Amino acid sequence: MDIATDRELIGEELQRLTWMNSTEAAKYLRKSRNALLIMVNRGYVRPRKFRGRLYFLRIDLDRLLESSPY
Numbered sequence: 612m613d614i615a616t617d618r619e620l621i622g623e624e625l626q627r628l629t630w631m632n633s634t635e636a637a638k639y640l641r642k643s644r645n646a647l648l649i650m651v652n653r654g655y656v657r658p659r660k661f662r663g664r665l666y667f668l669r670i671d672l673d674r675l676l677e678s679s680p681y
Contacts, residue, residue: 629669633658636667640676650675 631639637647650656651665656675658665 626669630666631669631672633665633667636672639669639672 628635633644633647637644640647642650647656651658656667656671658667660666
């Protein structure tokens with residue numbers, strides 16, 4: 612399996628998820644987990660917390676990308 616195919620499979624798996632943990636959300640945004648946590652701290656995206664873990668709605672991440680001015 613080549614790299615492009617691996618990336619496509621990861622993307623397809625993430626597209627099916629409604630809720631993502633911070634690692635999955637960072638992969639979806641193609642950012643590091645630390646960069647995602649900085650975005651949370653700055654109020655760009657709002658996570659939900661369940662049992663001490665952060666979870667993100669895919670639709671919120673999509674809105675973040677769509678509203679980006681760059």
